[in-house]
Structures are given as C-alpha cells and as structure tokens.
Amino acid sequence: MPVRVVDTATPSSQPSPGQDSNAGQPSPPSCSLLSAGRCFAGTQNVSSLQKDEAWKVNVRIHGCDLEQGYLCGTMEALNVPLADTPVVTFWEGEIVDAKNYTFFTGKWEASPEDDIRHWSKFSSFTPLLSQIETDGGKSLDLSNYPHIFMRWKEQYFVNVGVDCGLTIAGFYYVCFSCSDGSISGFYYDPNSSPFQKLELKCTNEKNSGFTFSSYELQ
Secondary structure, three states: OOEOOOOOOOOOOOOOOOEOOOOOOOOOOOOOOOOOOEEEEEEEEOOOOOOOOEEEEEEEEEEEEHHHOEEEEEEEEOOOOOOOOOEEEEEEEEEEOOOOEOOOOOOOOOOHHHHHHHHOOOHHHHHHHHHHHHHOOOOOOOOOOOEEEEEEEEEEEOOOOOOOOEOOOOEEEEEEEOOOOOEEEEEEOOOOOOOEEEEEEEEEEEOOOEOOOOOOOO
16 A cells, blocks of 8 residues: 555456466365465555655455455555554455466556566565466466465555545555465555565464455455
8 A cells, every 4th residue: 555646446357368267277276374364464565765664564354265266355554654543455366376367467557577577576486487488377286386376456445535645556466375374465556666565474363254255344
C-alpha cells in the first residue's frame, strides 16, 4: 500500500493471459500452513530516497481453493503515517501452479521482464528459471516444491476511503515457505518505489475461515 494517488479501476475476475487451464498438469501444491484462518505478522519496507520507513503488517487468509489456484484475505497496515487508524485492504491471490496460473502475470502493467526480475529476487526461484525460459514453466511440476509462489492483488479498502492517500494499484509477488509458513514478497507498481519488501511470519492464531471461494469478512 505505497503512498501516492489511489487507482480506483475496477478489478476483473476474468482469466488473464497469465492463466493456463491445462487440466493435464499435476495437482496444485498442498501445504497445511496455507489455509483459511491462518494469520501472519511482519513488516513492509516502504523506504524511499527521502527516508527509511517500514510499516507493521498483519495478514489473514479468509479463503483458499488450491484446485483453482485461488486464495483471498485481508492485509492490515498498522503505522501508516497519513492514516488515523490501521488501514485494512481486501486482496485476492493467484497461486502459480502451472495449471491455473503461470509465472507470467500478463496484466497489471507487468511485462515478462518485470516478472522475471521480481521472481528472481527469491532464491527459491533460481532452480526453476531455466525451465521457465524454455517453455514459460508450463511443464514444471510444482506439486511437491517446498515453496509456493503467488501474486496478491489488493482489490479495495475495507475501513477507509479511497482518498486515504494510499494506492492499491500494484500487486505483490509472493513466495511462501511450506516448512515454516514464512512469507516474503515484493510490491510492484510502476509509479511507486520499486521492490518494497514484505516479510511475514506465521502466527499461532488460526480462527474460523472458509476453504472455498465463497467467503465473508469477519
């Protein structure tokens, strides 16, 4: 949620050019730490040339459908300078599984070069790079890979108006560790500071949630 003019474009739920519906691909990855009700806490570095700054961030997963490569949740930024209260956004995610979605975004102003540049920030992506350069990663079997790659796109503000001084025009490249539930990510928006890093750890809290794509905020 970098600080700048908010983009209020209406998101689309239609499949994107980055989506691949090849039903012959292996089953999507499974991880007990990636499920509805899981909570994560950490920081997002929003530093600029003018100053160093990091926001405390809480994330909760509200829905998760691994077969469809879909998940959703809320993100709460706690110490946003221009906001009187914590800022909560609702986001939807795409799980890169070579079945529903590939490593290439195909939207949100992200080029294939942007994709590779951001995914390459994760060391766990390095072993996959050569295959992705060969066929876009469509032949990869990620079902037992120890990390799950995702894109998170904030869709709307939950508790503040669009004039709050923040933007949700961009999206996050996310890498999730199946071993400990840790999350690292990088925010992409051509009009915001590059490579704003998101770092989250799984907490012990796991309250109610839904494991399918019909959900409600609680």
